[in-house]
Amino acid sequence: MTTETPTSPPLLRLTDISMSFGSTQVLTDVSLEVRRGEVLCLLGDNGAGKSTLIKIMSGVYQPKSGKIEVEGRPVTFTSPRDSARYGLATVHQFGGTFPLMTIGRSFFVGAEPEKGFWPLKRFDRKFANEVAVREMRQLGITRVTDGDRLVGGLSGGERQALAIGRAVYFGASILVLDEPTAALGVKEAAHVLRIVMAARKKGIAVVFITHQVTHALTVGDHFAVLIRGAKAADFRKGEKSREEITDLMAGGEAMAELEAELDAYENAHEGHAPQIA
Amino acid sequence: MTSQDERGARGRDGAIAVKPSAPPRFDVGGLIRRPETGALIGTVGVLVFFSIVGGRTFLSSAGVSSWLNVAAELGIIALPVGLLMIAGELDLSVGSVLAASSMTTSIVSGNWGMPVFVGILSGLALGLLVGAANGLVVTRTRVPSFVVTLATNFSVAGITLALAIALTGSTSSSLSAGEPAKTLLGSLIGGQFEVAVIWWALAVAVVGWLLHVSKYGNWIFAIGGDLESARTMGIPINGVKIALYMSSALGAALVGVIQAILYNGAQVAAGQAFVFNSIIAVVIGGVLLTGGYGSVVGIVMGTLTFAIVNQGIYFSGWDANLASLILGLMLLAAVLMNNTFRRMALSYSPKSKPVEQGRR
Numbered sequence: 044m045t046t047e048t049p050t051s052p053p054l055l056r057l058t059d060i061s062m063s064f065g066s067t068q069v070l071t072d073v074s075l076e077v078r079r080g081e082v083l084c085l086l087g088d089n090g091a092g093k094s095t096l097i098k099i100m101s102g103v104y105q106p107k108s109g110k111i112e113v114e115g116r117p118v119t120f121t122s123p124r125d126s127a128r129y130g131l132a133t134v135h136q137f138g139g140t141f142p143l144m145t146i147g148r149s150f151f152v153g154a155e156p157e158k159g160f161w162p163l164k165r166f167d168r169k170f171a172n173e174v175a176v177r178e179m180r181q182l183g184i185t186r187v188t189d190g191d192r193l194v195g196g197l198s199g200g201e202r203q204a205l206a207i208g209r210a211v212y213f214g215a216s217i218l219v220l221d222e223p224t225a226a227l228g229v230k231e232a233a234h235v236l237r238i239v240m241a242a243r244k245k246g247i248a249v250v251f252i253t254h255q256v257t258h259a260l261t262v263g264d265h266f267a268v269l270i271r272g273a274k275a276a277d278f279r280k281g282e283k284s285r286e287e288i289t290d291l292m293a294g295g296e297a298m299a300e301l302e303a304e305l306d307a308y309e310n311a312h313e314g315h316a317p318q319i320a
Numbered sequence: 321m322t323s324q325d326e327r328g329a330r331g332r333d334g335a336i337a338v339k340p341s342a343p344p345r346f347d348v349g350g351l352i353r354r355p356e357t358g359a360l361i362g363t364v365g366v367l368v369f370f371s372i373v374g375g376r377t378f379l380s381s382a383g384v385s386s387w388l389n390v391a392a393e394l395g396i397i398a399l400p401v402g403l404l405m406i407a408g409e410l411d412l413s414v415g416s417v418l419a420a421s422s423m424t425t426s427i428v429s430g431n432w433g434m435p436v437f438v439g440i441l442s443g444l445a446l447g448l449l450v451g452a453a454n455g456l457v458v459t460r461t462r463v464p465s466f467v468v469t470l471a472t473n474f475s476v477a478g479i480t481l482a483l484a485i486a487l488t489g490s491t492s493s494s495l496s497a498g499e500p501a502k503t504l505l506g507s508l509i510g511g512q513f514e515v516a517v518i519w520w521a522l523a524v525a526v527v528g529w530l531l532h533v534s535k536y537g538n539w540i541f542a543i544g545g546d547l548e549s550a551r552t553m554g555i556p557i558n559g560v561k562i563a564l565y566m567s568s569a570l571g572a573a574l575v576g577v578i579q580a581i582l583y584n585g586a587q588v589a590a591g592q593a594f595v596f597n598s599i600i601a602v603v604i605g606g607v608l609l610t611g612g613y614g615s616v617v618g619i620v621m622g623t624l625t626f627a628i629v630n631q632g633i634y635f636s637g638w639d640a641n642l643a644s645l646i647l648g649l650m651l652l653a654a655v656l657m658n659n660t661f662r663r664m665a666l667s668y669s670p671k672s673k674p675v676e677q678g679r680r
Binding site: 123124140141142143144148149151152153154155157164165166193195196 | 533534535537538539541542545546549550552553554555608612613662665666667
């Protein structure tokens, strides 16, 4: 785009994205942008529209209106492969890998390296294993040295590293991480956050989707909060405190109301908090 | 790469410097990780057992040929059925495909007197056709393959019976194949070993190459491991599945043709035993019923185990009906053992232990 600021256009920009399924409005005029070497944290409670937005970015859904630009060029993603062609890679919560395949094999699924001549072309296991281990090592996973190990034997963080390493190796410049820390323990989550930092350092634009404010604050440069399908806030690192963000995510007043309700309940029940299912 | 993160990881682990040097290529972990380890134990076990119980005749060439012939016919079907299972699908239609192809070859070249190669090609083509139909229905409708291929098994059996009666007025047909068909498909080497043993060996080489050496094996494992991920990673899922159904039906058709030529004829009711026997062989061989895990060596071992038990019983002097009992128990034991080995394979990480201790 020629009307841009002197700096280069953002790697990925969504403008006024709206989406509905039947009569249900899921996203309303959501605009986001993320630059090279930057982590954009997309925060939102369950049902805020995060998953729909991810699916739009990864080409699973086409938005009803709005536009998507990659490096300033307008694009439409008609399939996941389409979105991958523009350098977007989506990594899901469990890494989207194959538990009973070896690390090297699963790293190259669908893009197998081959050696030899047709019709006797062979899967290049040695190369695959070396690359997979090397890419994981570059993301700080030093515990994995054998590409013949099964993916299912890796920890949650290591699987994320495998998936992220794969995306980076195959030229992803924009990583969409869907709740990468949600299913992990504290230590593993810290590991994944380190991997995110490592990816950022490589100049990759990261869209980090989460509902864990602490994790977001640790790695984020830029934050956007989704509430009921609309962007409720957009701010940079250091502009808002943890409490403010949590309040925002829960819908501001709603949180205050809930707290008042809880207080009232506790008073009425001799200090016992209500039971949470 | 000397990023801060990596140095951090190294610093914390600390133990990287003290970890043992690379272990030899063939370590315990490598063995445990293999899907066929359990199957290998099973095969050696039954072989030793029946060698003792069955006496010297069991290991004579007559004895070996009795179970190797059974293994060869079953193996030609079990290999592609195993591939399908690794890709997460079942094929219960191999029984009727075998009978239909066998009858086709016999009717075309026997009753109608056409050249035998026309009969053979018709039989094999029929198999490919049924396989393609199975694959198309499974991939298009997403009805579980168990149901689709069970329906095919019944439908094809029905068509075969009806057509056989309509065309020949009988449920069987006779065929006397000339040379070279007889030598290539239906002869006994040394008067004992079916030529099918060689076809089986060829199939092992081809399927082994496909699954473990070529990139297509990676596709099959990925499809059985996680269908949706495989799809997003660009693997032509439907094409692979249709090709696999065609190959399992082709395997069944080949055995049907071999039987027609070897036994000089065909019957409409032949082959139904292969439906479950092939699944038993594959599962004993360490293939995961739900897909994503298995090996060709394992399938071969499972096939041999099945054949040894099935035939060994006749050498033991016991009631032959006990063979089914033994096979049933073995199937259960094999699944339990394979589950254990798979769990060990998942948790086994040869080099992590010293590092983890270093962390504490």
